[in-house]
Amino acid sequence: MTLPRHDLFDDVAVRLDGVSLRYDTSEDILSGIDLVLKPGSFSFLTGASGAGKTSLLKLLYLALKPTRGEVSLFGRPTSRLTRDQLSALRRRVGVVFQEFRLLDHLTAYENVALPLRVLGRKEASYRHDVEELLAWVGLGERMHSRPPTLSGGEQQRVAIARAVVTQPDILIADEPTGNVDPEMGARLMRLFLELNKRRATTVIIATHDLGLVRQVDAPVFRLQHGLLVQDVEYGPAARRRTDIVKTVD
Amino acid sequence: MAKETPLLPVEDAREMALFFVVGALCFLAALATLSAKSTYGAARSWTAEVEGELTVSLPDADRRGAEEARQLIEATEGVREARLLSKQEIDALLEPNFGSRGLPESLPLPQLIAVTAEPDTQFMGPTLERRLTEAGYAHAVDEHADWAGDVRRMLAIARLVALTAVALLASTAVAVIAFATHAALLARRDIVDVLHLAGARDRYIAGLFERRFWLLGLRAGAVGALLALGAAAAMIFGVHSSGARSGLLPVLSLDIVDLLILVLTPVIAGLAARIAARVTVIRSLKSVM
Ligand SMILES: Nc1ncnc2c1ncn2[C@@H]1O[C@H](COP(=O)(O)OP(=O)(O)O)[C@@H](O)[C@H]1O
Ligand SMILES: [Mg+2]
Numbered sequence: 001m002t003l004p005r006h007d008l009f010d011d012v013a014v015r016l017d018g019v020s021l022r023y024d025t026s027e028d029i030l031s032g033i034d035l036v037l038k039p040g041s042f043s044f045l046t047g048a049s050g051a052g053k054t055s056l057l058k059l060l061y062l063a064l065k066p067t068r069g070e071v072s073l074f075g076r077p078t079s080r081l082t083r084d085q086l087s088a089l090r091r092r093v094g095v096v097f098q099e100f101r102l103l104d105h106l107t108a109y110e111n112v113a114l115p116l117r118v119l120g121r122k123e124a125s126y127r128h129d130v131e132e133l134l135a136w137v138g139l140g141e142r143m144h145s146r147p148p149t150l151s152g153g154e155q156q157r158v159a160i161a162r163a164v165v166t167q168p169d170i171l172i173a174d175e176p177t178g179n180v181d182p183e184m185g186a187r188l189m190r191l192f193l194e195l196n197k198r199r200a201t202t203v204i205i206a207t208h209d210l211g212l213v214r215q216v217d218a219p220v221f222r223l224q225h226g227l228l229v230q231d232v233e234y235g236p237a238a239r240r241r242t243d244i245v246k247t248v249d
Numbered sequence: 250m251a252k253e254t255p256l257l258p259v260e261d262a263r264e265m266a267l268f269f270v271v272g273a274l275c276f277l278a279a280l281a282t283l284s285a286k287s288t289y290g291a292a293r294s295w296t297a298e299v300e301g302e303l304t305v306s307l308p309d310a311d312r313r314g315a316e317e318a319r320q321l322i323e324a325t326e327g328v329r330e331a332r333l334l335s336k337q338e339i340d341a342l343l344e345p346n347f348g349s350r351g352l353p354e355s356l357p358l359p360q361l362i363a364v365t366a367e368p369d370t371q372f373m374g375p376t377l378e379r380r381l382t383e384a385g386y387a388h389a390v391d392e393h394a395d396w397a398g399d400v401r402r403m404l405a406i407a408r409l410v411a412l413t414a415v416a417l418l419a420s421t422a423v424a425v426i427a428f429a430t431h432a433a434l435l436a437r438r439d440i441v442d443v444l445h446l447a448g449a450r451d452r453y454i455a456g457l458f459e460r461r462f463w464l465l466g467l468r469a470g471a472v473g474a475l476l477a478l479g480a481a482a483a484m485i486f487g488v489h490s491s492g493a494r495s496g497l498l499p500v501l502s503l504d505i506v507d508l509l510i511l512v513l514t515p516v517i518a519g520l521a522a523r524i525a526a527r528v529t530v531i532r533s534l535k536s537v538m
Contacts, residue, residue, distance in 0.1 A: 063446060065538050084450055086538070091448030101443050105258035114256075118449040123253060 012075055013039045013170055013202040014060055019069035020226075021055055029055050031226040032069070039169070040200035042193070044213050046231070047223030053206040054098055054174055056223065060204070061095045061172050062086055073170070091119065094168035096176045098206075100159040102147040108154075109134060109143040112161045119166070126165075133161050137191070138184070152179035160188060164195060170202045171195060177212055189215055256440065257461050263436055267429045268469045271518050274422035275473025276480075279514045281418045283481045283507055285411030302366070303374055305331075306359040309387045315360035318386055325380055327366055327373045334361040419517070426518060427525035430462050434529045441533060451534050458526040466522030470515025478511055 014037035021030040029052045037043060047053050058064040059071050062078060071078050073089050081089070094115075102111045109130060116126045134143045137157040147155050156179045163171060171192065177185035189212060195201040207213065213220055220231040305322065307315055315333055322331040334342075339361055366373055434441075437458075444454050 061446060062538055087445075087448050087450045089448075090446060093448075095446060101439065101446075103256075103440060103443060106254050106256075110254055114443070115447040117253075117256070118444060118447045118453070 011039070013037050013041070013073070014204075015070075015072040015075075016059070016066075017070045017072070019059060019066045019071060021052075021059065021064065022067050028067070028226050030059075030066075030223075030228075033228045035221070035228060037170075037202055037204060039202055040196065042196045042203045042216065042218045043205075044216075044218055044220045045204060045206040045223065046208055046210070046213065046220055049208065051223040052226065053208075053223055056228075057095075057172050057174050057204070057206055060170075061093050062090055091115075091166065092169040094163035094166060094171045096156075096159050096163045096171075096173035098174040098178070100147075100155050102155055102158055102162075104147050107144045107146055108139055108150065108158045111147065111158050112143075112165050114162060115166045130161075130165060133165060134158075137161050137188070153181070153184060156180055157184075157188070160191070164191070167195075167199055168201065171204075173203070173205045175207055175209075176205060177207065177209060182211070185209075185212060186215065256444070257437065257457055263433050264465060267433050268465060270429050271422075271426050271466055271469035271522065272473040272476075274418075274425055275470040275514050275518050276476045277473075278415070278418045278422045279474045279477035279510060280480055281411075281415050282510045282514075283477060285408075285415045286506060286510070288407050288411045303364050303377075305362040305364060305377065305381070307362070307386055308359045310360050312360065314386075315362065318360075318381065318384070319362050321380060321384055322362060322364055322377060325373070325377060327376070328364055329367045330365045332363045332365075334363060422518070423521040426466060426521040430522050430525040431529045433462075434458060434526060434533070438533065441530060442537070445534060445537065451531055454534065455527050455530040458530050459523045462526040463519045463523040466519035467515045470518030473518070474511045474514040477514075478507075481507070 014035065016033050016035040019030060019033045019035075020028050022028045033056070045053050045056065055064070059066055060073075062071075062073070065079070074092070076085075076089070078086060078089070103114070106114070112134060113123070113126060113130050116130070117123075131140070131143065134140055137160060139154060139157055139161070142150060142154060147158065150158065156176065160173070160176055163173065173192070176192075177188055180188065192203050192205065193216065196203045205212075214236070217236060222229050222231050305318070307318055310318060312333075319331045319333050322328055339358060342361075364373075364377070441454055444457075
């Protein structure tokens with residue numbers, strides 16, 4: 001018998017309570033942010049360049065400690081966890097970094113397999129899955145190339161494949177379609193949606209690409225002056241609603 | 250798939266530089282230790298040579314009393330031989346001072362006993378002094394004291410210098426290895442971060458670097474120590490082929506202690522690099538989250 005995936009407190013995947021962040025001596029980049037992401041939810045994070053999207057995501061994937069407030073994942077306040085417990089939580093979170101962070105001395109295949117290697121899995125046990133995933137993002141032919149020989153868009157797809165290869169409970173993507181053409185962008189969005197629907201993965205995507213946001217019916221959080229506001233949905237349903245409002249008018 | 254690529258890239262110009270630095274420092278440290286040790290050896294054989302002989306003079310004794318004193322001395326522990334000097338020998342000793350005609354018969358001469366110590370016995374002067382006093386002799390134990398004292402002082406300084414050199418070189422080597430390891434690691438920060446965010450535990454990440462730098466230190470240290478061994482062997486060869494009187498030169502023979510130095514050098518270098526790697530990685534991980 002398998003244990004249920006989520007423990008007692010897992011009715012909330014991500015929770016921010018009064019979270020503020022400042023670097024060095026400057027003013028607060030984020031100030032007093034509250035945010036709840038339900039398991040299996042799909043949301044966008046927008047805001048102008050420099051608004052603090054990357055900073056907020058760094059708090060979510062446990063790369064930074066908040067200056068004030070509490071970040072909880074799966075109902076567990078992270079400020080009270082040991083380093084090993086934090087590592088265990090990070091394994092349940094897949095991240096697509098804005099700057100990819102691929103390791104140049106490893107092939108595309110090995111970069112994607114890296115999180116599995118960290119988990120101590122044997123290569124034979126994951127080779128097929130990794131190859132299939134690489135083929136799916138259109139890198140079947142290039143899986144033994146190293147990142148410096150790949151285009152920006154190809155590197156981005158390697159980064160995405162690495163983020164989803166462990167089938168994480170939370171997927172955090174920072175501008176994941178910034179370097180690909182709209183067609184590939186739409187394809188990658190379908191991958192994220194698929195993960196969200198099929199595995200109930202909690203997905204949050206930072207982007208300033210409103211074209212991407214409009215493809216999906218999903219809540220949109222916007223960062224502005226260090227504050228987080230929830231916008232109305234931009235997606236197809238929202239547009240239909242605005243159309244109705246207009247007709248009535 | 251071929252063999253997995255190591256998570257840490259293998260070839261790295263920075264690591265070659267580190268290898269060179271560690272190797273060179275280990276060479277110097279091992280050579281300094283070998284020379285310090287041979288200085289010690291030379292010092293021991295020198296002082297033994299000097300301290301191994303002394304002369305007892307008995308101003309009041311006649312020939313018969315002197316023979317009894319000789320027997321007493323010879324029975325003392327640590328004495329290999331005690332020999333009463335003949336009149337001719339004493340004359341010969343005094344010739345530079347009194348000329349070749351010898352001394353007038355009327356002049357009272359002390360009886361002289363030449364004492365040779367067992368090897369490894371040091372400084373038996375005080376013991377002899379005590380025994381002779383207890384037996385009621387008026388005497389003087391001349392320990393070749395002035396000369397021996399000078400030699401001892403000089404050798405003490407030489408030992409101190411050698412020890413200081415070794416201590417300085419060894420600690421410099423350890424410090425430089427630690428710094429160089431630290432620098433090489435900061436350049437690998439990207440790997441540390443990616444592994445960390447993928448959920449790798451601190452000890453897993455530190456372990457990767459520890460293994461790498463342990464092996465690097467071990468290999469570089471072994472190369473340095475072997476070169477030091479070669480240099481030492483070349484020096485021994487040089488000394489022997491010059492036909493110099495080896496007793497007064499530093500003893501350069503390779504014994505078990507030298508081999509121990511040559512084995513310990515790479516181990517210490519490896520440990521220094523390994524501990525530096527561990528401290529650097531853990532510290533840089535603690536600085537994130
Ligand atoms: N490590 C850092 N140290 C200091 N300031 C930083 C650091 N990272 C980001 N910032 C600043 O924080 C602000 C928000 O940056 P970021 O979170 O990257 O915004 P976004 O992702 O929305 O473009 C910017 O003004 C940026 O200059
Ligand atoms: Mg950003």
